[in-house]
Amino acid sequence: xxxxxxxxxxxxxxxxxxxxxxxxxLEVVQDYIYLGHTIQLGRNNFEKEAxxxxxxxxxxxxxxxxxxxxxxxxxxxxxxxxxxxxxVLTYGAExxxxxxxxxxxxxxxxxxxxxxxxGVSLKDRIRNETIRERxxxxxxxxxxxxxxxxxxxxxxxxxxxxWSRRVLEWxxxxxxxxxxxxxxxxxxxxxxxxxxxxxxxxxxxxxxxxLGEAYVQQWxxxx
Numbered sequence: 001x002x003x004x005x006x007x008x009x010x011x012x013x014x015x016x017x018x019x020x021x022x023x024x025x026l027e028v029v030q031d032y033i034y035l036g037h038t039i040q041l042g043r044n045n046f047e048k049e050a051x052x053x054x055x056x057x058x059x060x061x062x063x064x065x066x067x068x069x070x071x072x073x074x075x076x077x078x079x080x081x082x083x084x085x086x087x088v089l090t091y092g093a094e095x096x097x098x099x100x101x102x103x104x105x106x107x108x109x110x111x112x113x114x115x116x117x118x119g120v121s122l123k124d125r126i127r128n129e130t131i132r133e134r135x136x137x138x139x140x141x142x143x144x145x146x147x148x149x150x151x152x153x154x155x156x157x158x159x160x161x162x163w164s165r166r167v168l169e170w171x172x173x174x175x176x177x178x179x180x181x182x183x184x185x186x187x188x189x190x191x192x193x194x195x196x197x198x199x200x201x202x203x204x205x206x207x208x209x210x211l212g213e214a215y216v217q218q219w220x221x222x223x
Contacts, residue, residue, distance in 0.1 A: 007032050011041045037092050049092075050102055054109045057089035061113050068117045074134065077117055081137050085113065093144040094151035097186045103141050103222050110140040145219040149212045152190055156202035168199075193218070 003021060007029045010016045019026045031040040031048055038049035061068070064084060068077055089106060096102070111128060114135045120126055132139075158165050168187075187198070193215045194201050194208075202208045 009039070009041055037095075046097060046102070050105060053089055053091065054105065056091075057085055057109060058113075060085045060088040061116070065116075069119065074136070078136050081113070081117070081135075086138060086140065086143060089140055090143050090147060093147040095186070096144065096148060097184050098145070098148065098189050098219065099184055100222055103144065103219050106140045106144065107222065110137070139220050141219045141222060142216055145216045146212070149190075149208075149215050152198075153202045153205070153208045153212075156199045157205070189215070189218070 001021065003024050003026070006021070006026055008019045008026045009029060009032065016028060019028075031038055033039070038052055040046075040048055061081075064080060067080055070077075089110070111131065114131050114137065115121060115126075118131060118134060120131070155165055155168055190198050194211050201211070
């Protein structure tokens, strides 16, 4: 156990108190980066990670700016973007709880990168569709939703008793629902397309693949 890397987090249901191991007091934090992903408790537990993903995406783009602004063929720039920037933007997308606002933020970031790649700005008033025709990069919403849909199907077809499947099926035995609108859940957008029995449907690869087209379309259609 690496005590320097071990941190303590408390949710709103627990009164914070000192935690020590072998006489060493552990640091209490509000968020923590674990396996490249920002862990944060609470309703807005993905806000920091979304912001960080976009920042890291821009960092990856900035590191290759000389490539993107050079005179090499656009097809090569597209390949570099697909291999070096898009994966950074969408790392861990399989676990994201998707909302229109979240997807819109990532699409805005990608469009700005595409404009920088082409050497144009918002003042040029070039339609997004025209820019996409020229860059031919994969829509970030398409990649995010595809990754999540594929992962959801993979989870449901697992039969080895791994914790990921058990966590998905877990339901609390006690407790009251918090006041106000329930937070969006990871499964909500899956249910909209495949229904409440989506886990059973996902066991069929062919059916799940067909439904996946409609699932991806609902997110790529966001402006």
